[in-house]
Amino acid sequence: MTGERSSLLFVLVLAAVFPFAVQNPYILHLAVIAGIYVVLATSLNLIVGYVGEFSLGHTAFFGIGAYAAALLSTAAGLPIWLTVPLAGLLAGLFGIVIGAITLRLQGPYFVIVTLAFAEVLRIVATNWIGLTNGPMGIAGVPQPASVAAAGIVGGKQIYYFMAAGMVAVSLYLAWRLVRSNSGRAAVAVRENRFVAQSIGVDPFLTAMHVFTLSAVLAGFAGGFYAHYVSFVGPEVFRFSFMASMIIMVLMGGKGTLLGPVLGAVIVVGLEEYLRQAQELRLTLFGLIVMAVVLFAPNGLMGLLARRPAWLARRAAPALVSNQGEPA
Amino acid sequence: MRPETTASPAAPLLRAERLSITFGGIKAVTDFDLTVGDGEIVSLIGPNGAGKTTCFNMLTGFYRPTGGTAQFRGQVITGLKPHAIARRGLVRSFQKTxxxxxxxxxxxxxxxxxxxxxxxxxxxxxxxxxxxxxxxxxxxxxxxxxxxxxxxxxxxxxxxxxxxxxxxxxxxxxxxxARPTLLMLDEPAAGLNTAEANAFGEVLRTIVATQVRSLLLVEHNMGLVMGVSDRIVVMNFGRKLIEGTPAEILGSDEVREAYLGKGAAGKGAAGKGAGR
Amino acid sequence: MNLALQFLANGLVTGAFYALSALGLTLIFGLMRVVNFAHGEFFMLGGVLGWVATAVLGLDFATAFVLVVAAMGVLGWLVDRFMIERVRGHGEESTILLTIGLSIFLANATLYLAGPAPMKVPAPLTGKPLFLGPVVLTKSRLAAVAVSVVLVLGAYLVIHRTRIGRAMRATFQDAMAAKLSGIRTERIFAATFALGTMLAASAGMLLASIYSAQASVGGLVSLKAFVVVILGGMGSFPGAIAGGLILGLSEAFWGGYVSTGTVDIVGFVMVILILLFRPRGLFSLNAQRA
Known part of the structure; x- marks a missing residue:
C-alpha cells in the first residue's frame, strides 16, 4: 500500500531536518531515546504482528546487543560503527538458537518460554562476573571521538543522526521483509495456519525468518543504547523495558509498520511527562493495555484506518487490511 | 523445486495403499486403498463419520497414518509435513471454511x-x-x-x-x-443452498476444464458428485465400501443401505475436527 | 548428611508453598483455558490486603483471612464479568494481553499506594522452632504446610464433589450443551475465575505471614507458578503438587550445593527443557484431568 510507504518517507524527511530546527539538547536527547524505542517496538511488532505470537522475553535480544557492544568496545576496543552492527548480528545468532527452540511452541507456552529465556539471561548476566562484571555492570562504554569533540548540542546532534540512521536501516529491513514473500507467508500463518500449510508455507521456517530479523533489530537498539548511556548492567533485561515495548506496539497498532513508530514516539513523550512517578506511569500503561485490548484491538492505526471501533457493527476482531500488504 | 519425475501413463497420480489410523485405540480408517489417475475426477462419499476427512488429513500430512503408505507422482508422501506435500502439487481445501x-x-x-x-x-x-x-x-x-x-x-x-x-x-x-497437480476439495458445497450449489457446480466444471486436470472431491451434494465425477469411492465406518462409475454407484444396494440403513445413524466424530 | 536432611526438609516446605501458589493458576487454566498472567498480582494482593487487615486494622489472622479471601473473590468475579467476558472466544491472545495489562496495572497501582517496603503479616503461630533430629523447622511453616494441604484438598473437593463443581466441569467440557441444560455459563466462568483468584490470594496471605508481602513480588510468583504448572502439566492438581515439590527440592539442593545466586535459573531451565521434550508436563496422564 502506497499510503503507508509515503507516510514512512514523510516521517524520515521530517526526522532529517529536526535537529537543525531544534537545538535544545534535552529535546534531542528525547529524540534519541525515541529512536531507540522505535527500533525496539518495530522489532517486537515483527513477532507480535507478523509471527502472531506474543513474546514477553524480547529484552533478551536488547540485553545481548547491549552487552555485546559494551564488551566489544571496552575489551576489544572496536569503534561504534562496528560494535552496533556486530551487536545486531550476535543478537541475531541468539535469535536463531532461541527461535529454533521457542517457535515450536504456541500461545501461552510461547509467552512463558520466551520469558524464561530472558530471565535465564538476566541471571547469567548477574552471576557471570568474569564476563559481565555482575550487578556492577560495565561502565565507561566509550562515546565516539566525534561526539566528545562536538560539545553538548553537537554531540547530541551526532547521536541523533546515528539513531536516525539506525531507525532508517531497521525500518527499511522490516519493510522489505514484510512486503516480501516471507512476510506474506507469515501473515498467512498468523491468519490461518492450516490454509498456509496447504498452499506450501512452512510455518516454522517462516516464523524463524521473522523472529531472527526481529532479534537483529533489538540487538542494534541494545548496542546503540550501550554507547549512548555508556553503562550496561543486568537492568537491561528488566521488565519495564518489556512493558514499554508492549504498550508501544499495542497502542500504535500491531501488524502495521507505522503503528509501533507512532506508539514509540507517544510513549516516550508520556514516559518523560510522568518521569517523576514511575509507578503511576506503569499503572497508566497497564490500564492502556487493557483498554486497547478491550476497545481498540488494532490500536491507533486501526482507529485511523477505519471508522472508530465502537461504531463498527460487530465486534470483528480485526479490521485492518493493510497489515499483510500482499500486494 | 518440484520433483520432475513425470509418472508413466499407467501409474496413477495418487496411490494410497492400506492407509489406516487409530485415535486412542479407536480405528478411524482401516486399510483404505485409493487411486486417482492423471486427468481423473474422483469423489469420495459416505455418511458423516465415515472417515473421509480423516483420509484427506492423512493424504495431506495433517495426520500421520498408523499404517499404510501414500504415493504421489511415484514418490512416497506419507511422513512428509503438510507444506512439503503441498509443494509437490497436492493441494487441499478444508471442510470448515x-x-x-x-x-x-x-x-x-x-x-x-x-x-x-x-x-x-x-x-x-x-x-x-x-x-x-x-x-x-x-x-x-x-x-x-x-x-x-x-x-x-x-x-x-x-x-x-x-x-x-x-x-x-x-x-x-x-x-x-497454488497451482495444484491434484486438487483435493473437502465438502466445498457444504452450507450452500441449492442455487448456490448449482452455481458452484458450474464453477467447478470450468475449473476442471481450464485450471487443474485432476480432482479429488469429498461432497454430500449428490447432484454435484454425480454430475462431475469419473469415478466414485464410497466409505463407511472407516473402510472402503465400494467404488465405481456414478451409474454403478447409484444402482448399488450397499450404498443405499449405508445412507438409509443403520449406517446413516453413525455420527462418529472421527472424521471431523481436522480443519481446526 | 545432616545438611542434606535439612535441605530436604526446606525443599519440601518450599515445595508445598510453591504448589499452593500455583493452585489458582492451574485451576483457571485447567477449567477455563485462560492463562492468567495476573496470577502473581492476585497472590500479592492477598498478602498486602492481609497486612492491611491485620497490621493496620488490627483484626485477628483468621477473621482477616476470611475477609481478604472474600474480597479477592469479588475482585476475581468482577474481572471476569467486566473484562474477560468481553474477549471470550476471541482466541488466546486477547486474554493473554488483557491479563498482562492487568498485572502491570495491579502491581504498579499497589506500588504507588503502598510503597515498595515489605509488609509483614503477623504470624498466627509463634514459638520456638521444632527440632526433629538434625532438622530444624518453625511451627508457623509447618502450620502453613498443613493449611496448604487443606486448601489443595478443599479445592479438589469443590470441583469434584459439589454441584457447582459439576456445573463448572460441564461448562468447560461443552459450554453450549451446559447452557442448553439450564446452566448459566457466564456465572460459572466468573465463579471459576473467582475461585482461582481466592486460591491465589489465600496463598499470598498465608505466605505473607511467614515471609512478607511486597508489591513487586507478583512477577516472580507468576513465573514460579508457571514453572510449577508446566512441570506438573497445565490444569492438573496432582501435577501442581508434584511440580511444586520438584521445584522446591531442586532449588533447595541447587542452592545448598551449587550456588545460591543462581537458584532461580533451575526452574527456568527445567521449563525450557520440559516444554521442549514433554510439553504436556512430566505426568502427561494426569494432565488430561482438571
Whole structure:
C-alpha cells in the first residue's frame, strides 16, 4: 500500500531536518531515546504482528546487543560503527538458537518460554562476573571521538543522526521483509495456519525468518543504547523495558509498520511527562493495555484506518487490511 | 523445486495403499486403498463419520497414518509435513471454511501464489528484480482467478464480509493459486443452498476444464458428485465400501443401505475436527 | 548428611508453598483455558490486603483471612464479568494481553499506594522452632504446610464433589450443551475465575505471614507458578503438587550445593527443557484431568 510507504518517507524527511530546527539538547536527547524505542517496538511488532505470537522475553535480544557492544568496545576496543552492527548480528545468532527452540511452541507456552529465556539471561548476566562484571555492570562504554569533540548540542546532534540512521536501516529491513514473500507467508500463518500449510508455507521456517530479523533489530537498539548511556548492567533485561515495548506496539497498532513508530514516539513523550512517578506511569500503561485490548484491538492505526471501533457493527476482531500488504 | 519425475501413463497420480489410523485405540480408517489417475475426477462419499476427512488429513500430512503408505507422482508422501506435500502439487481445501479472513479476496488469492513467488533472503533484502516479476505475474493470475470464480466485484472486500457461498469459492481460489497437480476439495458445497450449489457446480466444471486436470472431491451434494465425477469411492465406518462409475454407484444396494440403513445413524466424530 | 536432611526438609516446605501458589493458576487454566498472567498480582494482593487487615486494622489472622479471601473473590468475579467476558472466544491472545495489562496495572497501582517496603503479616503461630533430629523447622511453616494441604484438598473437593463443581466441569467440557441444560455459563466462568483468584490470594496471605508481602513480588510468583504448572502439566492438581515439590527440592539442593545466586535459573531451565521434550508436563496422564 502506497499510503503507508509515503507516510514512512514523510516521517524520515521530517526526522532529517529536526535537529537543525531544534537545538535544545534535552529535546534531542528525547529524540534519541525515541529512536531507540522505535527500533525496539518495530522489532517486537515483527513477532507480535507478523509471527502472531506474543513474546514477553524480547529484552533478551536488547540485553545481548547491549552487552555485546559494551564488551566489544571496552575489551576489544572496536569503534561504534562496528560494535552496533556486530551487536545486531550476535543478537541475531541468539535469535536463531532461541527461535529454533521457542517457535515450536504456541500461545501461552510461547509467552512463558520466551520469558524464561530472558530471565535465564538476566541471571547469567548477574552471576557471570568474569564476563559481565555482575550487578556492577560495565561502565565507561566509550562515546565516539566525534561526539566528545562536538560539545553538548553537537554531540547530541551526532547521536541523533546515528539513531536516525539506525531507525532508517531497521525500518527499511522490516519493510522489505514484510512486503516480501516471507512476510506474506507469515501473515498467512498468523491468519490461518492450516490454509498456509496447504498452499506450501512452512510455518516454522517462516516464523524463524521473522523472529531472527526481529532479534537483529533489538540487538542494534541494545548496542546503540550501550554507547549512548555508556553503562550496561543486568537492568537491561528488566521488565519495564518489556512493558514499554508492549504498550508501544499495542497502542500504535500491531501488524502495521507505522503503528509501533507512532506508539514509540507517544510513549516516550508520556514516559518523560510522568518521569517523576514511575509507578503511576506503569499503572497508566497497564490500564492502556487493557483498554486497547478491550476497545481498540488494532490500536491507533486501526482507529485511523477505519471508522472508530465502537461504531463498527460487530465486534470483528480485526479490521485492518493493510497489515499483510500482499500486494 | 518440484520433483520432475513425470509418472508413466499407467501409474496413477495418487496411490494410497492400506492407509489406516487409530485415535486412542479407536480405528478411524482401516486399510483404505485409493487411486486417482492423471486427468481423473474422483469423489469420495459416505455418511458423516465415515472417515473421509480423516483420509484427506492423512493424504495431506495433517495426520500421520498408523499404517499404510501414500504415493504421489511415484514418490512416497506419507511422513512428509503438510507444506512439503503441498509443494509437490497436492493441494487441499478444508471442510470448515478456511480463508485468511482479515485479508481481502484479492489478497487471499495472491497469498495463495506463495510457491510461485518464493524468494531467497538476498532477494528479500537486496535485489528485488526477479521477485518483482514473479509477484507481478502472481497478481495478474490472481485477477484471472478472481474473475473466473465470479468474485470480481468483491475483489477488495475483506474475506470476513463475504457470504458463505463466496467464501467457499474463495477457498477454491486460494487452492488454485497454488497451482495444484491434484486438487483435493473437502465438502466445498457444504452450507450452500441449492442455487448456490448449482452455481458452484458450474464453477467447478470450468475449473476442471481450464485450471487443474485432476480432482479429488469429498461432497454430500449428490447432484454435484454425480454430475462431475469419473469415478466414485464410497466409505463407511472407516473402510472402503465400494467404488465405481456414478451409474454403478447409484444402482448399488450397499450404498443405499449405508445412507438409509443403520449406517446413516453413525455420527462418529472421527472424521471431523481436522480443519481446526 | 545432616545438611542434606535439612535441605530436604526446606525443599519440601518450599515445595508445598510453591504448589499452593500455583493452585489458582492451574485451576483457571485447567477449567477455563485462560492463562492468567495476573496470577502473581492476585497472590500479592492477598498478602498486602492481609497486612492491611491485620497490621493496620488490627483484626485477628483468621477473621482477616476470611475477609481478604472474600474480597479477592469479588475482585476475581468482577474481572471476569467486566473484562474477560468481553474477549471470550476471541482466541488466546486477547486474554493473554488483557491479563498482562492487568498485572502491570495491579502491581504498579499497589506500588504507588503502598510503597515498595515489605509488609509483614503477623504470624498466627509463634514459638520456638521444632527440632526433629538434625532438622530444624518453625511451627508457623509447618502450620502453613498443613493449611496448604487443606486448601489443595478443599479445592479438589469443590470441583469434584459439589454441584457447582459439576456445573463448572460441564461448562468447560461443552459450554453450549451446559447452557442448553439450564446452566448459566457466564456465572460459572466468573465463579471459576473467582475461585482461582481466592486460591491465589489465600496463598499470598498465608505466605505473607511467614515471609512478607511486597508489591513487586507478583512477577516472580507468576513465573514460579508457571514453572510449577508446566512441570506438573497445565490444569492438573496432582501435577501442581508434584511440580511444586520438584521445584522446591531442586532449588533447595541447587542452592545448598551449587550456588545460591543462581537458584532461580533451575526452574527456568527445567521449563525450557520440559516444554521442549514433554510439553504436556512430566505426568502427561494426569494432565488430561482438571
Amino acid at each position: 478456511s480463508v485468511m479472513k482479515n485479508l481481502t479476496v484479492f489478497e487471499n488469492v495472491v497469498t495463495g501464489h506463495y510457491l510461485q513467488t518464493r524468494q531467497s533472503l538476498m532477494q528479500t533484502f537486496l535485489f528485488e528484480g526477479a521477485s518483482k516479476r514473479a509477484a507481478e505475474a502472481a497478481r495478474q493470475r490472481s485477477a484471472e482467478i478472481v474473475q473466473l470464480l465470479g468474485l470480481g466485484t468483491r475483489s477488495e472486500t475483506p474475506a470476513h464480509h463475504l457470504s458463505c457461498g463466496d467464501l467457499r469459492l474463495l477457498e477454491v481460489g486460494v487452492a488454485l493459486a
